[in-house]
Amino acid sequence: MATILILGAGVMGSALAVPASDNGHTVTLAGTPLDTQVITRLKEKGGVHPKLDKPLADTVTILDDREVTPEHAAAADFVIIGVSSPGIDWAVRRLNDLLRMRKPVAFVTKGLDRQGDRIVTYAETLPGLVPNIASFIGIGGPCIAKELSNRFPTLSIYASRDRVAAETAAGLMRTPYYRLAIAEDATGVEACAALKNFFAIGVSAMQTRYPDRTRADGQSKNPTAGAFNQAAQEMAALCEYIGGVRATAFDLAGLGDLHVTVGGGRNSRLGHGLGGNRTVPDVMSGELAGETVEGIDTARIVDALLRQVDDAATRFPLATAITRAVTGNGTLDFDFDRLFGW
Amino acid sequence: MATILILGAGVMGSALAVPASDNGHTVTLAGTPLDTQVITRLKEKGGVHPKLDKPLADTVTILDDREVTPEHAAAADFVIIGVSSPGIDWAVRRLNDLLRMRKPVAFVTKGLDRQGDRIVTYAETLPGLVPNIASFIGIGGPCIAKELSNRFPTLSIYASRDRVAAETAAGLMRTPYYRLAIAEDATGVEACAALKNFFAIGVSAMQTRYPDRTRADGQSKNPTAGAFNQAAQEMAALCEYIGGVRATAFDLAGLGDLHVTVGGGRNSRLGHGLGGNRTVPDVMSGELAGETVEGIDTARIVDALLRQVDDAATRFPLATAITRAVTGNGTLDFDFDRLFGW
The missing domain is CATH 1.10.1040.10 (N-(1-d-carboxylethyl)-l-norvaline Dehydrogenase; domain 2)
Structure with a gap:
C-alpha cells in the first residue's frame, strides 16, 4: 500500500480519494484556501462532501490547507493536484512550498498555456515551474467526478513521457470500476x-x-x-x-x-x-x-x-x-x- | 440537372428524394414489392410518406415496383439503392433486370458478407453480382432519414474507389443542409x-x-x-x-x-x-x-x-x-x- 496526497478538495480531487482509499492506500485529502467550507463539512463526523453528496471513507485524512506541511509531501509516494485551471498558479506555488524532494505528480487540471508564440500544455510548462516534479502525469478521459465517487464504471487515461511513472500511478489508482489506460503522449x-x-x-x-x-x-x-x-x-x-x-x-x-x-x-x-x-x-x-x-x-x-x-x-x-x-x-x-x- | 432513380421507398430512400429534388433533378422514387402501401399513399394527391409524415415534392415521380422498366434505368444518370440489408438480394436481381448499360449506383444498404472464409463488405461483393454497376458508391455517416427529410443539417460521406464517381454523385446530392464528404475507402x-x-x-x-x-x-x-x-x-x-x-x-x-x-x-x-x-x-x-x-x-x-x-x-x-x-x-x-x- 502507498501514501497518496491529494491537493484540492473540489469534486475531482475528492472523487479520486474514492478509488485511492478503496485500494487501501493511506490517503490525505487537503483543501485549497477556496475549499474551507468543504473541508469543514468533511471533517464533521459522517460529514458529506457538499457537491458529491456523500462522505469519504473514514480512512481518508482530511486537512485544511494550513495543516498541510512538507512532511505530508515527503511521506507521499504520489501527489495528485485536483484544482481546476484558475487554481493552477496557486498549485505551482504550493507544490514549491511543499515538495522538498522529487515526487511523481499527477494533474487533473486542464488548460492550454503560451510560451512566447507557442501554444503549449501543462506537460510543457509545469515541470519547469516545479523542479521537484519527478514525473508529470496528465489525467484525461471521460470522467464525471460524481459518477466516479459513486463507483460507476469509468475509463480514464494516465499519460506521462515517463511510461513507468504512468504505469505506477495507474497501478495505484486502478480499481474494478476505475479503469486506467496509460500513454506516453502527455502533451x-x-x-x-x-x-x-x-x-x-x-x-x-x-x-x-x-x-x-x-x-x-x-x-x-x-x-x-x-x-x-x-x-x-x-x-x-x-x-x-x-x-x-x-x-x-x-x-x-x-x-x-x-x-x-x-x-x-x-x-x-x-x-x-x-x-x-x-x-x-x-x-x-x-x-x-x-x-x-x-x-x-x-x-x-x-x-x-x-x-x-x-x-x-x-x-x-x-x-x-x-x-x-x-x-x-x-x-x-x-x-x-x-x-x-x- | 440530372435524372436520378431511387429504388426503395423506405425512410432512407424516400428521404434522399428531398435533397435530390431540392437540387432540381428529375427524381423517380420506386417502391420495392414491400413498399406497396407507401407507394399507394405517396401517389394520392398531397399524399404523405407514412413514416416521414410529409409529402415529397410534386416533381418526384412515384412508381410501384411493377411500373419500373429498363427505360427508367437507362434514363438515369445515377441510381440509388435505398433498401435495408434483408432486401439486398432483391436489389441485386432487380438491378440485373433493369440495368441494360453501366451506371453509377449508390447504396445506403449496410451489412457484412462472406466470401469463403473472408469477411467482406458490399463494396467487394455487389460489383461482381451486378456487372452493370459502373461504380459502386457506399453512403455512410450520421443520417437519421426523417431528419434529412426535415432538412436538418446532416453530414454524410459518399465513398467509391472511383473518386470521380464519388465526387460526381456527391455533387448531384449536396445541398446547404445535406453536406457530403467523399472518400475512396469504400470498404x-x-x-x-x-x-x-x-x-x-x-x-x-x-x-x-x-x-x-x-x-x-x-x-x-x-x-x-x-x-x-x-x-x-x-x-x-x-x-x-x-x-x-x-x-x-x-x-x-x-x-x-x-x-x-x-x-x-x-x-x-x-x-x-x-x-x-x-x-x-x-x-x-x-x-x-x-x-x-x-x-x-x-x-x-x-x-x-x-x-x-x-x-x-x-x-x-x-x-x-x-x-x-x-x-x-x-x-x-x-x-x-x-x-x-x-
Missing part, C-alpha cells in the same frame, strides 16, 4: 483535455439550435452527431499542432471525454444558450453568472493558435465559430454549409 | 456503416445498465462515454481487419454514425433491453417483435470474424460480449474490468 492528453471543453461548447449548441419536438428530449440528432464528428477531426488537427499525437484525440482523452462533456456541465450549458442564438455575455451573466467555464479560457488561446494557421476559417470552421463568439462577445455563427465545399 | 465506409449498428447495441446497453436517478434522463454518463470510446477503438481495428482504412472509423462513417445510432433506433432499443440484463430473445420477442435489427445479423458475421483473430476476447471485449449475447441468446456479459489489465 496530446493535456491538449485534448483542454480542447474538449472548448469543442463541447460548439457541439452542445447544436443540441438546441435544431429542436425536434417529436423527440422526448426535444433534440434533433443529425446536427449534433455531425458537429461531434467535426469537433473530433478539428481536435485531432489542433492536438497535432500543439505537439501531441493525432491518435490521442481519437481515444479516451479526446472523443471519449468530449462525449461525456457534451450534454452535461458548464461548457455544455454555455453551448445550449449559444444554440438558442444568445450571446456569450448574455449566457454568462444569466444562468452561468459567477461560474467558471473552462472552455472560454481555452477559446482565447485557441484563437491565438488559429491566427498562426493558414486558412484557419476553412480548415477549422467549428473552432473558428467558437473563438469568434467568445472573443467577439457574440452569437455562435456556425453553419454546416461551410463544410465539404460545394 | 472502410461500408464496414463501419455495418459495424456501427452492431456496436450501438453494446454502447446503448450502458445507458440503462448504470442508471443515475439524479439526472433528468436517468442515465449515468461515464459508462456510456467509456463504452462509446471502446466501440470506436474496436471498430477501427475490425475495419482494418476487413480491409478498410483505420482512420475511416474515426470519422463520419464510424464514430459519427455511431453517435447518432446510440440512443435512437432499433439497435439502440435492443441495447437498452440488454442493459437491463434481459436476453436477446426476450427483447426481440417483446418490444422489438417483428422488427429487423440489423446489428443482430452483423453480430453473427462479426462472431465468425472474431474466431479468426488471436486472443479476440481480450482485444475485442465489447464486440465479444455482443456476439456472445446474440449467438448464445443470452444477456450482455460485459464488464469494464476487462479493460486495461490490472
